[in-house]
Amino acid sequence: MHYLITGGAGFIGSNLTNALSNEHHVVVIDDLSMGKLENINESDNVTFIKGSVTDKALMEKVLSEHSFDYIFHLAAVASVADSVERPMETHQVNFVSVLNLLDLVQKTQKDLKRLVFSSSAAVYGDEPTLPKHEESVIRPLTPYAIDKFAAEKYVLVYNNLYGIPTSAVRFFNVFGPNQNPESPYSGVISIILDRYERAKRGEESSFTLFGDGKQTRDFVYIEDVLQALLLVATKEEACGQVFNVGTQNKTTLTDLLTYLDELVGIHLPVQYEEERSGDIKDSYADVSKLMGIGYKPNHTVTEGLEKYLKTL
Ligand code: UD1
Numbered sequence: 001m002h003y004l005i006t007g008g009a010g011f012i013g014s015n016l017t018n019a020l021s022n023e024h025h026v027v028v029i030d031d032l033s034m035g036k037l038e039n040i041n042e043s044d045n046v047t048f049i050k051g052s053v054t055d056k057a058l059m060e061k062v063l064s065e066h067s068f069d070y071i072f073h074l075a076a077v078a079s080v081a082d083s084v085e086r087p088m089e090t091h092q093v094n095f096v097s098v099l100n101l102l103d104l105v106q107k108t109q110k111d112l113k114r115l116v117f118s119s120s121a122a123v124y125g126d127e128p129t130l131p132k133h134e135e136s137v138i139r140p141l142t143p144y145a146i147d148k149f150a151a152e153k154y155v156l157v158y159n160n161l162y163g164i165p166t167s168a169v170r171f172f173n174v175f176g177p178n179q180n181p182e183s184p185y186s187g188v189i190s191i192i193l194d195r196y197e198r199a200k201r202g203e204e205s206s207f208t209l210f211g212d213g214k215q216t217r218d219f220v221y222i223e224d225v226l227q228a229l230l231l232v233a234t235k236e237e238a239c240g241q242v243f244n245v246g247t248q249n250k251t252t253l254t255d256l257l258t259y260l261d262e263l264v265g266i267h268l269p270v271q272y273e274e275e276r277s278g279d280i281k282d283s284y285a286d287v288s289k290l291m292g293i294g295y296k297p298n299h300t301v302t303e304g305l306e307k308y309l310k311t312l
Contacts, residue, residue, distance in 0.1 A: 001023075001024045001025070001069045001070065002024070002025050002027075002066065002067065002068050002069050002070075003020055003024055003025065003026045003027065003068065003069065003070045003071070003072070004026075004027045004029070004062070004063075004066065004068045004070070004071045004072070005017050005020075005026055005027070005028050005029075005071075005072045005074060006028075006029045006030070006053050006071075006072070006073050006074055006075035006097075006101075007029075007030055007035065007053075007073075007074035007075030007076065007118075008026065008028030008029065008030050008035070008040070008048075008072075008074070009028060009030035009032060009035030009036055009037055009039050009040055009048070010030060010034055010035035010039070010074060010075070010078075010178075010180075011034075011035075011039075011078075011174070011176075011178050011179040011180065011187075011222075012074055012118070012171075012174060012222065012225060013028070013030065013035065013072070013074040013075070014035065014036075014039035014040050014178045015176065015177065015178060015222050015225075015226060016072060016074070016226055016229060017040055017041075017046060018040065018041045019226050021040075021041065021043040021045040021046050022043075022045070023045075024045065025045050025046075025047070026045060026046050026047070027046075027047045027049065027062065027066060027068075028040065028046060028047065028048045028049065029049045029051055029053060029058075029059075029062065029075065030048070030049075030050065030051075030075065031050065031051060031052040031053075031075075032050060033077075034078065034180050034183075035180075036178075036180070039178045049062065052075075052093070052097075053073075053075045053093065053097040053100075053101065054092045054093055054096065054097050056100055059097075059100060059101065059104055060104060063101075063104040063105065063107075063108045063109065064104075064108050067108075067109065067110070067111050068109055068111075068112055069111065069112065069113045070112075070113055070114050070115075070116070070233050071101075071105065071109075071112065071114075071115040071116070072115075072116050072118070072229065072233070073098060073101060073115065073116070073117050073118060074118045075093065075097065076093060076094050076118065076148075077089075077090040077093045077094055077144070079144075079183060079185040080122065080142050080144045080145070080185065081184075081185045082144075082185070083142055083143040083144035083147070084142055084143060084144075087143035090143060090144065090147065091143060091147055094143075094144060094147035094148065094151065095147040095150055095151050098117065098151040098154060098155065099151070099154055101115075102115075102154060102155065102158045102164065102166075105158075105164055106158070106162055106164055112164070112165060113165060113233070113234075114165045114166070114167060114232075114233045114234070114238075114239065115155065115164065115165065115166045115167075116166075116167050116168070116169060116229060116232055116233050117151060117152060117155040117166065117167070117168040117169070118168075118169055118171060119148045119149070119151070119152040119168045119169060119170045119171070119242065120144070120145065120148045120170055120171055121170050121171060121172045121173075121218075121244070121246070121283060121285065122140065122141075122142065122144055122145035122148060123138050123140050123145050123148055123149040123152070123170060124136055124137070124138060124139065124283070125138070125139030125140055125141040125145060125280075126139065126141060126280055126281075127139045128281075128282075130282055130283075130284060131218075131248060131284045131285055131286040132244060132283065132284070132285055132286060133244065133285075133286035133288070133289070134170075134242055134243065134244060134286075134289055152168040152170075152242060155167075155168050156168060156240055156241075156242065159239060159240040160240060165239050166239070166240065167232045167233070167238045167239060167240070167241055167242070167243070168241075168242040168243070169228065169229065169232055169242070169243050169244075169245045170242060170243070170244050170245065170285075171220075171225065171245050171246075172217070172218040172219075172220055172244065172245060172246035172247075172283065172284070172285045173187065173188075173189075173217040173218060173219045173220065173246075173283075174187070174219075174220055174221075174222060174225050174245075175187055175189040175190065175219055175220070175221060175222065175304065175305075175308065176221055176222030176223070176225075176304065176307075176308050177222065177308060177311045177312075181193070181194035188217075188253065188256075189219065189256070189305075189308075191207070192207055192256070192257065192260060192268070193260075193308070193309075193312065195207045195268055196260065196264045196266060196268055197312070199266050199268060200264075200266065205268070205269075206268065206269040206270065206271050207257070207268050207269070207270050207271070208270075208271050208273055209253060209257075209270050209271065209272050209273065210273050210274065210275050210276045210279065211253075211272075211274075211275035211276070211279060212272070212275075213252060213253045213254035213257070213270075213272070214252050214253075214254065215252065215253055215275075215279065215280075215281050215282065216250035216251060216252050216281075216282045216283065216284065217250065217251060217253075217283055217284070218246035218247055218248070218249060218250055218251075218283060218284035218285050219247070219251055219256070219301045219304070220245060220246050220247050220297065220304075221297075221299040221301075221303070221304030221307065221308070222304075223298065223299065223304075223307070224245075224247065224295075224297040224298060224299055224304075225245055227295060227296075227297075227298070228243070228245045228290055228295050229245075231290070231293050231294050231295055232290075232293070235293040235294065237292075237293060238293050241289075243287075243289055243290045243293075244285040244286060244287055244289065244290060245285070245287070245290065246284060246285030246287055246297075247284075247285070247287065247297045247299075247300075247301075248284065248285055248286060248287045248288075248297075249284065249300070249301065250282065250283075250284040251301050256301070257270060259301070259302050259305060260305060263302070263305055263306060263309055264309065
């Protein structure tokens with residue numbers, strides 16, 4: 001099979017590339033703005049193209065030169081804060097590139113089996129009803145969330161109107177290897193583990209917790225996310241549909257830190273700061289729709305953390 005993975009050197013993209021490249025040919029497009037080449041395992045089955053999904057000429061070239069079976073569009077500016085600071089620029093990546101890709105797919109990809117678009121739990125915003133199911137109220141609060149929701153809708157409408165085989169997924173809080181901890185808006189688990197690493201090296205290290213630690217998240221381990229992506233891509237009944245990707249469990253940040261102190265064997269000092277503006281208090285996914293196509297999350301948050309720690 002022939003795969004295109006945009007953002008294939010990033011966190012989720014590189015894990016997907018590495019899982020597929022044993023048996024399949026994968027073309028990766030990544031501008032390496034957050035992703036890293038070393039995230040991708042050495043393999044003759046991977047063709048890496050450094051470039052942005054906003055480069056129309058490049059995208060046209062790649063799509064006209066290849067016939068793909070599956071496309072995973074994972075490239076995005078994943079930082080919500082960045083979208084608030086630079087809405088025009090992030091809109092090009094998070095929305096315009098999707099519409100451009102859909103247009104090119106329609107023109108060039110006659111044998112495509114599925115295009116999967118990565119949306120976000122951010123589309124639900126701060127509407128308090130829990131758990132979030134796919135039909136819950138949508139209340140996007142940031143340019144990031146608006147772009148994800150609009151792009152997701154376009155992706156599904158292309159299925160409805162033009163028969164392009166598409167699906168979308170709304171990721172909750174994904175964690176695992178290759179998540180870049182370098183930005184203050186990186187996933188909280190990657191930041192916490194970076195602080196433990198510093199402590200292990202003997203550096204003075206602490207974790208800054210925004211809020212009281214009672215906020216909850218649905219932390220889903222990358223291997224379960226890969227399982228979800230492959231099911232959504234291959235199940236006939238997933239075509240034209242959007243799915244939450246989480247575990248249906250919620251964990252407070254305080255509990256997360258307690259588990260990690262125990263697993264790492266170090267007590268990480270915590271500094272409490274004001275809650276971040278726009279921070280969502282509680283979030284977790286109803287995953288029954290995904291379970292309906294065969295999904296079964298195999299990792300509790302502690303099991304995921306244990307596996308993740310072994311890779312460091
Ligand atoms: C996550 C996604 C975001 C998506 C949103 C949808 C990531 C990186 N972000 O945001 O793209 O829009 O879900 O619901 O996956 N925290 C600290 N200290 C830190 C960093 C974070 O206390 O140094 C706190 C945050 O304030 C928050 C919690 O940890 O309360 C989780 O933060 P984060 O991992 O950034 O994820 P979300 O805010 O849930």
